[in-house]
Amino acid sequence: THAPVNVTVTGAAGQIGYALLFRIASGQLLGTDTPVKLRLLEIPQAVKAAEGTALELQDGAFPLLAGVDIFDDAKQAFEGTNVALLVGARPRTKGMERGDLLEANGGIFKPQGEAINAGAADDIKVLVVGNPANTNALIAQAHAPDVPAERFTAMTRLDHNRALAQLAGKLGVSVADIKKLTIWGNHSATQYPDIFHAEVNGKNAAEAVNDQNWLENEFIPRVAKRGAEIIEARGASSAASAASAAIDHVHDWVNGTPAGDWTSMAIPSDGSYGVPEGLIASFPVTCSGGSYEIVQGLEINDFSRAKIDASVQELSDEREAVRKLGLV
Numbered sequence: 001t002h003a004p005v006n007v008t009v010t011g012a013a014g015q016i017g018y019a020l021l022f023r024i025a026s027g028q029l030l031g032t033d034t035p036v037k038l039r040l041l042e043i044p045q046a047v048k049a050a051e052g053t054a055l056e057l058q059d060g061a062f063p064l065l066a067g068v069d070i071f072d073d074a075k076q077a078f079e080g081t082n083v084a085l086l087v088g089a090r091p092r093t094k095g096m097e098r099g100d101l102l103e104a105n106g107g108i109f110k111p112q113g114e115a116i117n118a119g120a121a122d123d124i125k126v127l128v129v130g131n132p133a134n135t136n137a138l139i140a141q142a143h144a145p146d147v148p149a150e151r152f153t154a155m156t157r158l159d160h161n162r163a164l165a166q167l168a169g170k171l172g173v174s175v176a177d178i179k180k181l182t183i184w185g186n187h188s189a190t191q192y193p194d195i196f197h198a199e200v201n202g203k204n205a206a207e208a209v210n211d212q213n214w215l216e217n218e219f220i221p222r223v224a225k226r227g228a229e230i231i232e233a234r235g236a237s238s239a240a241s242a243a244s245a246a247i248d249h250v251h252d253w254v255n256g257t258p259a260g261d262w263t264s265m266a267i268p269s270d271g272s273y274g275v276p277e278g279l280i281a282s283f284p285v286t287c288s289g290g291s292y293e294i295v296q297g298l299e300i301n302d303f304s305r306a307k308i309d310a311s312v313q314e315l316s317d318e319r320e321a322v323r324k325l326g327l328v
């Protein structure tokens, strides 16, 4: 077995945190031979609730859980951390302008970026879940100049998993039969789930579907609006599925993607596929040895091009907005 890995979770007392912490403690984040030390960050009002969750974690008697510490100070919470899951964010509330939302999140992700810069371990990997995730990741990254930029990522894995499930349902196959699906762009309603390079039991998925109407008018909007569908049905936003996707994202980043497949991660663009450099956009990626690479050389048809461009434009606009606020 390894030495314990320090994992910091922000918003630990929230509903995603509640689902996430038990999965981490059981070894599903990093693997069943890696002990973890949890470092929970919460706002002062939520520390008591986080302490309650820590009692339940203790009661889980997880052999891999080497300790749980709770903080309301970012500098302390990120001290020596190897994996940071930034879940806590300021949600958009009724009547809130986008600028106000970005500013409120700037107040959270700027100090967290600074704290990561100051104290995290050299191998720090950051996943931002809290929305607007891509731009929150950009803000944190901008305040961590000593950390390699590529260590800041945002989550589109839930969108990826939702798309896999919808496509599998349509074709009457298992999700395990589908490979090489891609989410492009922003984790927002403009995201583009791309099945043109996906394979179903080795055959092209778009050809297997052969239904442009379903693709445009059912599949894409259903994946993009799945969050609202969950709220409608459950009376609360998706939490366990978001936590599960966060586990998948970090697990694959650390342990690698399977041969012959890829996944979707929002990562700083290197200019691939015409996405402006530096934007934190979702791409098809493969992971190995603890790092990731954008899958290169995919042919992008006109339909996909327009969808990718629209989502990337939204990311550019968000970057411009946080630039104006002096947050990046």
Ligand code: NDP
Pocket (backbone or CB within 6 Å): 010, 011, 012, 013, 014, 015, 016, 017, 041, 042, 043, 046, 087, 088, 089, 090, 091, 092, 108, 129, 130, 131, 132, 158, 227, 237, 238, 239, 242
């Ligand atoms: P959740 O745990 O349900 O959600 C947390 C964040 O994840 C939200 O920004 C949410 O965005 C986002 N998210 C991303 N993908 C999804 C998805 N697919 N489904 C649902 N949410 C998604 O929120 P809670 O309100 O239950 O808990 C938040 C916690 O964070 C609170 O305990 C609060 O105290 C804490 N917090 C901590 C901070 C810190 O540690 N410094 C700062 C701010 C808050 P969206 O709402 O847009 O869906």
